[in-house]
Amino acid sequence: LHQGGILFPRESETRQVLTLDGLWNFVVMNNSNPFQGFKHHWHKKSLKEVDANVQLMPVPSSYNDITTDWTIRDHVGLVWYDRTFFVPKFWSEVGRVWLRFESVCYAAQVWINGQQIMVHEIGHLPFLAEITAYLKYGLENRITVSVDNTLLPDTVPQGLVAELRNGRLQQTYTFDFFNYAGIDRPVKLYTTPKTYIDDVTVLTVHVRPELAIIQYNISVVGDYNVSYRITLTDNKNNFVTDAESRLSFGTLRIENPKLWWPYLMDPEPGYLYSLEFELLDTFGDLVDKYIQPFGIRTLTWTNKTFLINDKPLYMHGFGRHEDSDIRGKGFDLPLIIRDYNLIRWIGANAYRTSHYPYAEEIMDLADQMGIMIINECPSVNTMFDSQRFFFLPFSGYSDSLLQKHKQSLTDLIKRDKNRPSVIMWSVANEPRTQQDPAGSYFKQVIQHVKSLDTTRPTTIVESQTAGVTKASDYVDIISFNRYNAWYHDAGNLDLITQNVINEAMKWNLRYNKTVIMQEYGGDAMEGLHMLPTFIWSEEYQVKLMSKHFQAFDYLRSRGFFIGEFIWNFADFKTPQDYTRVGGNKKGIFTRNRQPKASAHHLRKRYWYLARQY
Numbered sequence: 151l152h153q154g155g156i157l158f159p160r161e162s163e164t165r166q167v168l169t170l171d172g173l174w175n176f177v178v179m180n181n182s183n184p185f186q187g188f189k190h191h192w193h194k195k196s197l198k199e200v201d202a203n204v205q206l207m208p209v210p211s212s213y214n215d216i217t218t219d220w221t222i223r224d225h226v227g228l229v230w231y232d233r234t235f236f237v238p239k240f241w242s243e244v245g246r247v248w249l250r251f252e253s254v255c256y257a258a259q260v261w262i263n264g265q266q267i268m269v270h271e272i273g274h275l276p277f278l279a280e281i282t283a284y285l286k287y288g289l290e291n292r293i294t295v296s297v298d299n300t301l302l303p304d305t306v307p308q309g310l311v312a313e314l315r316n317g318r319l320q321q322t323y324t325f326d327f328f329n330y331a332g333i334d335r336p337v338k339l340y341t342t343p344k345t346y347i348d349d350v351t352v353l354t355v356h357v358r359p360e361l362a363i364i365q366y367n368i369s370v371v372g373d374y375n376v377s378y379r380i381t382l383t384d385n386k387n388n389f390v391t392d393a394e395s396r397l398s399f400g401t402l403r404i405e406n407p408k409l410w411w412p413y414l415m416d417p418e419p420g421y422l423y424s425l426e427f428e429l430l431d432t433f434g435d436l437v438d439k440y441i442q443p444f445g446i447r448t449l450t451w452t453n454k455t456f457l458i459n460d461k462p463l464y465m466h467g468f469g470r471h472e473d474s475d476i477r478g479k480g481f482d483l484p485l486i487i488r489d490y491n492l493i494r495w496i497g498a499n500a501y502r503t504s505h506y507p508y509a510e511e512i513m514d515l516a517d518q519m520g521i522m523i524i525n526e527c528p529s530v531n532t533m534f535d536s537q538r539f540f541f542l543p544f545s546g547y548s549d550s551l552l553q554k555h556k557q558s559l560t561d562l563i564k565r566d567k568n569r570p571s572v573i574m575w576s577v578a579n580e581p582r583t584q585q586d587p588a589g590s591y592f593k594q595v596i597q598h599v600k601s602l603d604t605t606r607p608t609t610i611v612e613s614q615t616a617g618v619t620k621a622s623d624y625v626d627i628i629s630f631n632r633y634n635a636w637y638h639d640a641g642n643l644d645l646i647t648q649n650v651i652n653e654a655m656k657w658n659l660r661y662n663k664t665v666i667m668q669e670y671g672g673d674a675m676e677g678l679h680m681l682p683t684f685i686w687s688e689e690y691q692v693k694l695m696s697k698h699f700q701a702f703d704y705l706r707s708r709g710f711f712i713g714e715f716i717w718n719f720a721d722f723k724t725p726q727d728y729t730r731v732g733g734n735k736k737g738i739f740t741r742n743r744q745p746k747a748s749a750h751h752l753r754k755r756y757w758y759l760a761r762q763y
């Protein structure tokens with residue numbers, strides 16, 4: 151496993167990218183003999199040879215909803231994938247060949263031609279390795295992947311495996327989105343020269359209307375006797391400025407910079423420059439080139455306000471999921487573009503990547519469209535004491551859990567540090583922060599984030615209340631979720647406005663920080679209409695929103711309240727449960743991305759907010 155940079159593979163004069171997406175062979179392990187594959191060295195053979203039950207499985211995709219077999223949907227444990235591919239003969243001379251997975255949920259082992267090259271844990275994040283020495287050039291190669299979806303007390307997120315009365319294993323977890331699994335994002339092979347750019351970091355350090363200064367840092371692996379040429383071009387590919395240096399770091403001055411603005415705050419939101427990083431040898435010839443998009447913007451925050459380019463921000467959007475019919479969490483470009491079209495239609499300027507990092511292509515579009523992202527790591531509902539795990543010999547908290555939680559943030563920040571769209575790190579959703587160890591745990595998690603990035607504020611999305619949580623002292627911004635007139639006061643719409651006002655004020659008073667309502671909402675069954683309004687109807691969802699809007703307008707007038715995020719953008723799949731009808735229906739869009747009455751209502755609200763910038 152490569153420990154350096156995890157730059158997104160982009161083609162250039164010195165780099166080529168090939169996809170391994172397509173149909174792979176797929177075998178579900180029988181849990182009466184789960185380790186059979188390892189014992190019998192399946193990685194050295196083709197799956198077609200070793201198992202009669204080979205099926206075809208699309209990559210990228212979650213495997214759960216592709217077949218008609220519920221035992222595959224609900225499978226706990228190992229599955230295997232393999233396929234063959236060719237590598238062009240000339241690739242033996244290019245320098246290095248890499249293999250990169252954008253995400254495998256949850257844990258993966260990878261072999262090339264029978265040799266193990268990677269072991270990785272934690273879903274929704276990329277991992278890569280150099281495989282130059284393992285390939286057969288100009289010949290057929292095999293890639294084999296074993297995937298384990300098991301969630302345990304020390305995985306991120308946590309879960310438990312129970313054995314049912316008939317011996318079947320069942321995965322349980324406390325969060326409500328379905329634990330989709332598999333190779334769910336693109337798989338790529340790509341080349342770099344022997345001496346190559348392993349990572350780049352770009353920061354805006356100074357912005358005035360007439361001048362911006364940006365700072366860059368390039369990590370190189372290989373022959374260090376190189377020099378650097380950095381060229382900045384605008385979004386029409388016109389030359390802006392450049393620099394040549396023997397040093398791998400420096401600054402660039404950009405006169406009359408065009409800033410990166412969020413959607414609707416500027417006629418040209420999401421303005422991106424391109425930074426071409428080139429390595430040159432002693433003759434001035436090109437060794438390697440990596441092109442990094444970059445937006446110029448500043449973030450500043452105090453206990454009273456959050457500013458982008460010195461302008462106060464008010465965020466309005468939603469929590470979301472990577473989720474759709476058949477594909478599960480599988481990467482799907484038509485869906486991604488549809489979602490952004492809906493986001494623009496509804497006039498949202500932000501969303502949270504609840505409850506895990508989203509695909510890099512989704513993040514690229516947020517950069518390009520000026521959609522602000524509260525970037526959440528995969529930690530959801532973390533337990534810290536033995537409360538939930540009382541029947542196990544160990545407690546919810548462990549050092550290994552903390553290490554993995556930090557690792558997920560290391561990788562997330564490495565992956566997304568250069569993105570202008572990312573305006574905040576959310577280090578957890580609804581952790582059990584009332585429990586004692588939560589204070590020291592989150593102190594360490596937040597310190598870890600701060601050691602990696604001080605240019606963005608941090609938050610924890612709380613379901614606990616002000617004064618009860620032991621973690622809020624450490625964050626920059628308070629985020630809370632509350633289901634007024636749903637999980638409590640169900641049916642009592644008339645209690646919402648005052649409750650929301652009281653709670654937000656209490657958070658602000660207690661911690662003297664800015665406050666965001668990260669989740670509120672109620673389920674609506676599409677097509678269910680009831681007058682007078684009644685719980686689960688489209689009318690109820692709309693009314694519930696209006697009551698919140700009244701609270702938000704009042705809170706905004708107090709200054710400290712900086713964002714409203716409805717739960718959820720679209721309906722999504724959950725585990726089977728009597729509180730869910732075919733999944734979580736709190737979406738304002740249906741699962742196949744058509745509007746409910748609430749979407750039309752929210753659209754009026756968000757465009758009204760946008761007119762006030």
Ligand code: GCB
Nearest residue numbers: 326579580613631669734736
């Ligand atoms: C929450 C969770 C979210 C759930 C939501 C609900 O508090 O953060 O993941 O989907 O409630 O609808 O229950």
